[in-house]
Structures are given as C-alpha cells and as structure tokens.
Amino acid sequence: MTRVLVTGADGTIGRETVRHLVALGFAVTALSRSFEHPCVADRIVTGDARSPEDVGRGLEGADGVVHLAAIPHPRLGTPLEVYATNTTATYAVLSLAGERGVRRVVLASSINAFGVPMNPHDVGPAYYPLDEDVPADVADPYSLSKQADEAAARAAWRQWGTGVVALRFPLTQQHDRLREIAADVARDPAVMAREGWAYLDVRDAARAIEAALVAELDGAHVVGLAADDVLLAVPTTELLARFAPDVPLRWAVGPDDALVDTRRAREVLGFRPRHSVHACAAGGSVQELDDLS
Incomplete structure (x- = not known):
C-alpha cells in the first residue's frame, strides 16, 4: 500500500492518523470540509465525503482508505x-x-x-464485557448510522470484493483530554x-487504523477497541457493583480489567493498546467510590 485517503482528516482521530501514517512513510491524501489545524499530508482535498466528485479527487492514486468523516453525536444535527450525512458519506466512500x-x-x-449507550430509554447492556455481537437496542440516529455503516461494509465486500474493517471506537481523545x-x-x-467506562488514547486509535490497513485478511470485519483498563481510577469490580449490578458477566472480571472484549482486535489485527489514561496518575492509587458521590 502506497497512498491512503483519510476522510475527516481534520478531526481528533483524523489528525493523529494522518501524522502517524506519514511518519510510517505512507503517502497521505487528507480530505475534510475545512482544515482548522496544520496538516502534514502531501495532498489536501477540501471537500465533503458525501460528494462523489470530492471523494473521487481524494481517491486519485489511493490504494487504501480510512473513512472517519461523520457527524459524531445525535445532538449535532437533526x-x-x-443519519443521512453519516450513511451517505460512508456509502459514497465505499462505492x-x-x-x-x-x-x-x-x-x-x-x-x-x-x-445502548445513547438509548433514551432505561436500558442496559445484555452483558459485560461487551463484544462485537452484543445484542443491539438502537433508538438514536447516530447509533443507527453506525449500524448501517457496518452493514454497508459487508455489502461492499460482497459487491466489489473490498476488504473492510469497521473499528468500533469508544470515547477516543488525546491523553490530557481523557484525564479531564x-x-x-x-x-x-x-x-x-x-x-463500560471504555476509552482509547488517540495514539492507539491511529495504531489500530494502521493495523487494519495492513492486516492480511479478506471480507468485512467489525472490531471492537478499548484501552486495557477503564477510564476511572476505581476498581472495575466496584464500578460494576455500584452502577451496573444487574448486568450479567460473561466471565469473572478483575479490579483492573476493561469491560470491552478486545480479543478480535488481537486475533484479526494483531493490535494491542499501549496507552493508559492512568499512566501519569499521582501515586497510581485508585479512588474510593465514596469520593465519587
């Protein structure tokens, strides 16, 4: 693979991905509706991922694509x-x-x-740790758009033979922002x-994208991601006991364990996260739940 198109290149994950791929020696075309931050890509396309013309310009010479462009929350539009923005952009890129x-x-x-996370009703996950097959209960347009994107990935593989990896990102930010x-x-x-208090350092997000670009695989794959611990400096077991006591566990969960099953990321992509939000925590001790009241 020589040239990669990155859509949504001016977003949080997009900027880190462009930097990471360029540092590895990839030629990168960056596509975004606007660029408010410096961009190190050697080709920049200012355009809309829903536009066949703009995406077509971005695809010139590309043999790989990272599609990140989306409205990332149901309250950021009607x-x-x-739903229409996210699904139209994804299908434009895939087709x-x-x-x-x-x-x-x-x-x-x-x-x-x-x-479940954005569901307006009083629902909880079917089980922990979450995996790619956890039963769905969708009621908001953003979650529905992501479910549709995963279905579109399977259709693209069936129609064109395109290998597609849909990465299920949790809360993903830079280290200092995650601590805030x-x-x-x-x-x-x-x-x-x-x-499940899941998160991912944006540097690991870029590494996961790299792994998905170069992995030897066929077909369409949905892959869950998360750090190896939870966002809060509190034992996972205590969080579960206090805030999710009725959610069944698929196996025993330890005090330092994450609540997202990332075995598929390891097995399919060879990816493991490296960064923890707690790496620089003073003293490295956990908080008492009473302090969180």
Whole structure:
C-alpha cells in the first residue's frame, strides 16, 4: 500500500492518523470540509465525503482508505441530518473505492453501534464485557448510522470484493483530554456505565487504523477497541457493583480489567493498546467510590 485517503482528516482521530501514517512513510491524501489545524499530508482535498466528485479527487492514486468523516453525536444535527450525512458519506466512500478497485477500507464505527449507550430509554447492556455481537437496542440516529455503516461494509465486500474493517471506537481523545473527561465522569460515574467506562488514547486509535490497513485478511470485519483498563481510577469490580449490578458477566472480571472484549482486535489485527489514561496518575492509587458521590 502506497497512498491512503483519510476522510475527516481534520478531526481528533483524523489528525493523529494522518501524522502517524506519514511518519510510517505512507503517502497521505487528507480530505475534510475545512482544515482548522496544520496538516502534514502531501495532498489536501477540501471537500465533503458525501460528494462523489470530492471523494473521487481524494481517491486519485489511493490504494487504501480510512473513512472517519461523520457527524459524531445525535445532538449535532437533526435526526435526519445525522443519519443521512453519516450513511451517505460512508456509502459514497465505499462505492467509489470499490469501483476503483481499492483493496482495503477502514471505517470508523463506534461502541454506540449496539445502541445502548445513547438509548433514551432505561436500558442496559445484555452483558459485560461487551463484544462485537452484543445484542443491539438502537433508538438514536447516530447509533443507527453506525449500524448501517457496518452493514454497508459487508455489502461492499460482497459487491466489489473490498476488504473492510469497521473499528468500533469508544470515547477516543488525546491523553490530557481523557484525564479531564475522567475527572468530570468521576462526579457521576453512572453516565458511562452503559459503555463500560471504555476509552482509547488517540495514539492507539491511529495504531489500530494502521493495523487494519495492513492486516492480511479478506471480507468485512467489525472490531471492537478499548484501552486495557477503564477510564476511572476505581476498581472495575466496584464500578460494576455500584452502577451496573444487574448486568450479567460473561466471565469473572478483575479490579483492573476493561469491560470491552478486545480479543478480535488481537486475533484479526494483531493490535494491542499501549496507552493508559492512568499512566501519569499521582501515586497510581485508585479512588474510593465514596469520593465519587
């Protein structure tokens, strides 16, 4: 693989991905509706991932695609805008890449593809640790769009033979921003109980994308991602006991364990996260749950 198109290249994951791939020696075409940050890609396309013309320009010379462009939350537009924007952009990228014989597309899916974290009803996960087959309960347009994107990945493989990897990203940010979010969540840990307090350092997100681009595989794959621990400096067992006591466990969970099953990332992509939000925590001790009341 020589040239990679990255859509959504000016977003948080997009910027880190472009930097990471360029550092590895890839030629990168960066596509975004606007560029508010410096971009190290050697080709820049200002355009919309929903536009066949803009995507076509971005695909010139590309033999791999990383599709990150999306409206990332259901409240950042009307339900129709969120769903239509995300699904139209994904299918535009997949269909044009397929027609041009691009052999690998990596899509940004989301932990929200199973619907529970953003569900407006009082629902919880069917079990922990979450995996790619956890039963879905979808009621919001963003989660629905990610579920549709994963279905589109399977269709692209069947129609054009394109190898597609849909990565289910959890909360993904830079290290310092994750620590800020963790401090906010610590005031009300219940707000992240439905997603198992899962997170990923953006540097690991870029590494996972690299792994998905170069892995030897065929077909369409959905792969869950998360750090090896939870966002809060609190034992996982205590979080479960207090905020998700009725969610069944698929196996015994230890105090330092994550609540996302990432075996598929290891087995299919050879990927393991390297970074923890707690790496620089003073003293390395956990908080007492009483401090989170």
